[in-house]
Amino acid sequence: MTARYGSLQQRLLLGFVGVGLVSAVVASAATITGFLVVANQHPIGANRVGRRLTGWLPSTPSTQEVVLALTGIGLLLMALAVTTALSIAQRVLRPVGDLAHAADRMATGDLSVRLVPEGNDEIAGVARSFNAMADNLDRSVSTLQQLESTARRFAADVSHELRTPLAAMTAVTDVLSAHTPGMSAEAARATHLVVSEIGHLDRLVSDLIEISRFDAGTARLDAELADVHAAITSSLEIRGWRGEAVQVEAQPGLTAHLDLRRFDVVVANLVGNAVKYGRPPVLVAARREGGDLVVEVTDHGPGIAQPALPHLFERFYKADAARARSDGSGLGLAIALENARLHGGDLRAGNRPGGGAVFRLTLPGEPEPDELR
Amino acid sequence: MPQILLIEDDPHVREGLEIALRHLGHEVLARGDGEAGIAAICAYEPDVVVLDVMLPGADGFEVCRRVRAFSAVPIVMLTARSDDMDVVAGLEAGADDYLAKPVQPRVLEAKLKAVLRRVGPTTMTPLAGPVVFGDLVVDRGSLVVTKGGRHLDLTPMELRLLLELAGNPGLVLSRQQLLASVWGQDYLGDSRLVDACIQRLRAKIEDVAAEPQLLRTVRGFGYRFGP
Structure with missing residues (x-):
């Protein structure tokens, strides 16, 4: 969009300047002809203008003086033409620029943007169409939002x-x-x-x-400084996942600001899925990566089918439509993702190069103590 | 056998919980609204109250506050919504713990046991002699707390929390540590129990509860007791 708009601007400017230059040259030529007529003192009939002009001029102008005067007038006309061309170009282009700016803002999601149509030309028409389109879009989006929130x-x-x-x-x-x-x-x-x-x-x-x-939007984060290893092992022990089948790998003394109830929900969901759909051993690894806390849950099962990957965190998504109804609600991963986001973090799914699924929970780095609660 | 008072307005939920609690061997009294519930507490002095939040007339929070004015009986709130706001409001009104409906009988049983154990005779080793913090005197031998010479009425949990904090003056204790040492819960217990109890304790021991001088919050870490 921007590139085309730039070339349009250039082309318009070039056009106006060109027209200006041509008219300046034509005007200069006309003046030159008139001057030659007067300067050579060849009164063709009763040329009053010519005579009056000669009164202004030195009685016998030298050739040099005539050339200088002509060049001066030519330059003056040219400057006038270019200035006029530029100002017209600016006036035509400003609404186009406004339109482009408004379209950009709308592209970033600001549906409240409107233009003020000036005059009655084609560009004002475009501005009015743009406003009508924005109104319609705004109405449709708020209707959809209302429907969704009602649902x-x-x-x-x-x-x-x-x-x-x-x-x-x-x-x-x-x-x-x-x-x-x-x-x-x-x-x-x-x-x-x-x-x-x-x-x-x-x-x-x-x-x-x-x-x-x-x-x-009523879910609240209740974070406190917690030992990551203890938090993970506690989640596993409550559910009887220990020993060979589920292993924990976390730096001793690794701490993070966690809402323990929510962190437990995420760990339980990821490990529960790994135990149910993957194959042991399931590994829960926690470490610091650049200031972030990263918790990865990997299993040694067949991994996640490629077409299912983008939909895994959708509500009630079933990887295999034919698969029998599971014990879960179908909301587990969606809830886990929401919990990660409430911490300001993220949750992603993928496959290990050697097979098996990987779920990666990233929680942002240690905030200052004062930022909490 | 502990006597349980159940205050729940929905007749089917009330009946279901009554059957379940009797099945577990408890003696159960059931009431359908707050007024009848408060009257039953006065008349029968139950060991523990299971209180629904959504009640006709006076709701669970109000019943809780009114009961707290005259009794330290352990109260477990049944939050129909288990919204965070409900949980916090219930605990701040003076409830000892909460459970979200629908509640599994085994979970209810475990919660009742835990609440009864906590308010039972303290297992902490009594330390001789009173500890003085300004005009607050905590006698860890006789378990009497006075402020400016006036006797303070603390619930068992408030007293336990104060004893634990006063026993470690100047130390920052995390909410998880306090849960483990005072409530005796596992690592993932709800730390809002601690926050709510701290609030109630502040209202009793601080000059201005909103500007605590004794029981300070160390943001993101826990609480510290001491002048």
Whole structure:
């Protein structure tokens, strides 16, 4: 855009200056002819103008004087032509420049930008069209945003409403399970199914509520200085992931400002996926890279299919549509990513050159103590 | 057997939790609103209160504040939303801990046990003699705290936290350290329990709670006690 606009500017300027020069030359030629007529004192008929002019001039101008006067007038005319050309070019180009500037601002997402159309020419027409387009775009985008926020609020409301009946059911699942030994085989299987699906529904609703908190912007970071190795091992131990299957590699004494509850959610999700979909050993490695804390979770499984990679962090994304419904809610990685971002960090997925998936969590470097809380 | 008072307005959730708690061997009293709940606390003096946040009339936060005016009974809040704001508001109103609904009976049981254990007789070795910080006197032998000669009413958790801090004057203690030593929770316990208890303690021991002179925050690291 900018390059073409530059060449347009150059071309317009060249055109105006050219026209100016030609008119200056023509004007000079006309003056020269007139002067020659007068200077040579050949009154053709009753040339009053010529006679009056001769009164201004020395009675017998030398050739040198005539040439000097002519050059002076020619230069004056030329300068006048160029100045006029430049000012016209500027006046024509300013609205074009404004238009380009407005388009650039809109490209960066500022939909509030509008132009002030001046006059009634084609460029003013373009400015009015631009404003109409911006109005339409602005309206469409805000309608879409409204629809999206309504949809998200609806999902949040539904999850909250589901919570109460779910709370009543969840409370009695243990009582039900405890009585299965006295039931008929069929009733026991039915009870087991109900109990396990209540658990699944419970995780789904909890995760929906968790992600709706990120959407609503009410998720808060509660960071404190923590030992990274201790935080990771604690997450693993609570879930019984230790020993050969899951190994931790972290510098002793490595500390970072972490919201431990959220950090635990991320580590549990990444290691849980590695255990479920990858192959052991799963390695959790933490280190400092340039001031950032990097935590990598790698496994030795088949890795992530290339087409799935860009969609991995989408909500309810299933890498394999045919795969049976898993235990998870389908929101785990989306929540992990939101937690990383709440820390000001990022979470990315990829494959190791030798096979196996790699999830890389990056959290920004040590902030000054005063920046926290 | 500990007696549990359950204050929950939804009849099905109340019934479900009652069944679950009885199944676990507890004696349960259930009430459907805050007024009836407060009356039951006065009448039966339960060992622990499980209190729902969303109640008709006086909500859980208000009930909590009113109970705290006359009783140090352990309170576990059931936050229907488990929003961060709800959790913080509940703890600041005087709750000892919280649980997000829907709650697994085993998780509820573990939480009740932990709360009861914490408020039980302290296992800290009593140290003889009072410690003086300005007009605040902490007698670690008799467990009596006075400010300007006036006796201070502290809940068991507030007292434990103060004893731990007063026992390490001048040291910065992280929230995780305090969780482990005072609450006896594992590493990933919720450090907001500490923050809320610190707030309540400040309101009682500081001249101006908003400008603490004794119990200072060391941003990003924890708390330090001492003049």
